[in-house]
Amino acid sequence: MKEGDVKKQITISVILVSVVSLILVLICGVVYLSMKDTQENEAQKYMKEIVSQYKNIITAQIDGDFRTLDAMSAFIGQGDTIDLEEALSCLEEESSRNDFIRMGFVSADKTGYFVDTNGEKYYDVDISDETFIDKAFLGEAVVSEIMDDRFSEGTVVCYGVPIINNGKVTGAVTATRTTADFSEIISQDIFDGAAYIHIIDHEGNFIIRSDHAVIRKHLDNVFDGGDIPDDIRASILADMEHGGDSFATFRYGGKAYWVTFIPVGINDWQIFCLVPQTFLNHNFNTMFLVFLCVMVCVFFMFGILFFYIYNLLKREHEALNIFAYQDILTGADNRNRFVTDLPALLREPADYAMVLMNMSGFKFVNEFFGFEKGNLLLQHIARVLEENLAQGERYYRDNADHFGMLLYYKSREEIISRMKKIHQDINDHVISPNQDYRINCNFGINIIQGNEPRMKNILSPDAAINGALLALNSVNGNTSNPIAFYDEEIHEKARKKIEIESQMHAALANGEFHMYLQPKYYLGDQTLHSAEALVRWCSEDGVMHYPDEFIPVFEENGFITELDMYMLEEACKKVSCWMKQGYQVRPISVNQSRVFFYDDEYLDKFHDIVDRYQIEPSLIILEVTESVAMSNLDQVKMVIKKLHKMGFTISMDDFGSGYSSLNTLKDLDIAELKLDREFLSEQSTSPKGKVVVESIIRLARELSITTVAEGIENERQLEFLRSISCDIGQGFYFARPMPVDAFENKVLHGPLAEPKPDGN
Secondary structure (H helix, E strand, C coil): CCHHHHHHHHHHHHHHHHHHHHHHHHHHHHHHHHHHHHHHHHHHHHHHHHHHHHHHHHHHHHHHHHHHHHHHHHHHCCCCCCCHHHHHHHHHHHHHHCCCCEEEEECCCCEEEEEECCCCEEEEEECCCCHHHHHHHCCCCEECCCEECCCCCCEEEEEEEEEEECCEEEEEEEEEEEHHHHHHHHCCCCHHHCCEEEEECCCCEEEECCCCCCCCCCCCECCCCCCCCHHHHHHHHHHHHCCCCEEEEEEECCEEEEEEEEECCCCCCEEEEEEEHHHHCHHHHHHHHHHHHHHHHHHHHHHHHHHHHHHHHHHHHHHHHHHHHECCCCCCEEHHHHHHHHHHHHCCCCCEEEEEEEEECHHHHHHHHCHHHHHHHHHHHHHHHHHCCCCCCEEEEEECCEEEEEEECCCHHHHHHHHHHHHHHHCCCCCECCECCCCEEEEEEEEECCCCHHHHHHCCHHHHHHHHHHHHHHHCCCCCCCEEECCHHHHHHHHHHHHHHHHHHHHHHCCCEEEEEEEEEECCCCCEEEEEEEEEEECCCCCEECHHHHHHHHHHHCCHHHHHHHHHHHHHHHHHHHHHHCCCCCCEEEEECHHHHHCCCHHHHHHHHHHHHCCCHHHEEEEEEHHHHHHCHHHHHHHHHHHHHHCCEEEEEEECCCCCCCHHHHHCCCCEEEECHHHHHHHCCCHHHHHHHHHHHHHHHHCCCEEEEECCCCHHHHHHHHHCCCCEEECCCCCCCEEHHHHHHHHHCCCCCCCCCCCC
16 A cells, blocks of 8 residues: 555545544534433423422412402391491401401492401591402402502502492402512422522512522512523513413523423412522433443444554555556556556656557467466466566556557557567467467557647546557457557547437437438339338438448447337338328338347337337338348247248348358248349349349249349349349439438329439
8 A cells, every 4th residue: 555545544534533523422412402402391391390389379378368258258248238347346356367467348438447467457448549449349359469568567468359249349358468478488498499489470570579589689570680682581571471381591690590480370470480400400410421421432432443443454455455456367567557657657758659459369268278378378478568668668457368558659660560579479479389379469559749748638547548449449350450550530430439329319319310211113114112211310410421320330339229110110100101191002121130139029019019000010121131140040030930920021131242141041031132232233244243143033033032132223234133033123223212201202103103214
């Protein structure tokens, strides 16, 4: 492992540790917030339960006082008239049994008569200014707000209950308690004396204070003197205004408190309770501390495990580094090492030749002589390359029998001479002492000029190697001329192929492939027999591409099957259209790729298309090239037989273009034999050639196979074919391939329906 790689791995490790640490911190944060939220909910629930108990005590006290006053009201108001002294006597007696400091009777004119617990009485007291008395005379049982006592010092709370006689309010019974009675209730210790309870109104003003106080100075409002955000204050006031509970956090004197507000149900009184967060958070802090300790232990263990794995991987990486950058069999650098070092080499101010080399028939060496002999040959080649390199030059083994070299370039003659020397040295190796075997090598060379630094800077290793690879592919298997230099022609060919492959799917989807038709005629009377479907690629920019530009590319990459299926559907569609328009329908022949014959769904696809357009299969002639038929005769024979049973007409195209075998004619169930145009042109120029063509046509006729001659360009060829009884012909002599609409206008019902020999 290089020092830079080690630093890179360490950097990655540090980043990984940092990321994991961050994740652990985030987990801690999420857990902390979750626990804190849970703790807050528990605190709120707990405080509400405790404070509700005090609320119940206060309301129970008030309800008991009201029951006492209701009883006195019923007793005093049971007669038509009220005996004042008797009423005061009863009130004095009742007051002695309760904690009231005073009870009284208020007449209908709101004049009060009161008696203290000690028996002191007050007569003719005008209390018409007391709001709670007004409410009592409206028939309500009412508790007053906190008020100063009329007859003594201190603050009190007064009750008022109406006296009702015959459905009318005739007076009221009152009772007075000191606020100390309520203060005593809320001054009891809760939460071990750490909590504070007060009674406030809906605006936060103190009504009754307990003996406990967070802030010792006098405050009129709970919101005074504390660090309380405005939004929290507004939320609490809104809750209290609507008589709801509220829970929040207050800070007094730099200390945090949980705060809850619960309505008493009397006037707008609220019980206000504060508890230091540290008191309720004790268990939470303990739990979080335990959790934090666990996380620290997990992090520590993770760190130990990580560094152990890192060191283990580092040692393994160092051990595998040789395998990553070295060819095990030959000891040469491999492609990874070469590609890694190539950019630095190309930055040097020198002319280079990027050379790729392979052997023709290396697979045969392994199969015939054995893998051990093949391995010895590869090791010999590596030694030859190393011995033929100058200082600063590099070589590597790519895979199998492929090797690459980066050599200093002086001239074409010099580099060719070096390649021949390498080739000769390689052949010095004896594969087997019992058999002389010549090793044929091919070389692809890409020249990289050092006087163009700008080009060298943008030239990637892949681009340098790919240029040599394209050159190598152009001579692969060529023994007579085994060396090729990458040039503009090779580049343009590769570029064109890439361009075609990048556009072919979109072109098919956009309907850029057009069907052209070339008529075929009976040679006897020159009437129309059928038409051959030929494809033209009309790209969006208006450029017309002919089949020889793209068909070889499609056959190589397999796209030809999609195009053939598209052309078949176009032919079926057009035949169906002619039938609907009332034309005299003629068959259309379409070419078929060899790939279809190995597709199990091939026949079903054909059947589906023909059924979709509701035409007879006999109106479609399927053309199979001679090379396809000869490549796998048994498979092709089986498929053709099935197609024939389905009703399709089968034609063998380009007969005579390859190694023709007349014997195949009896084995294949074909209805039509098309003579290749080159075969026709060559054979018809000599007496022997004419005899060969005449014999083939005669043999086909005896086998009941219709013969078609394509490429008829002049009257001499036409007359020759007529003389030997060829059945059908097509070619420029009759008509060139034309668009479908032109075919309909000129051929189906036009001047070419019965063509004249005018050469059009």
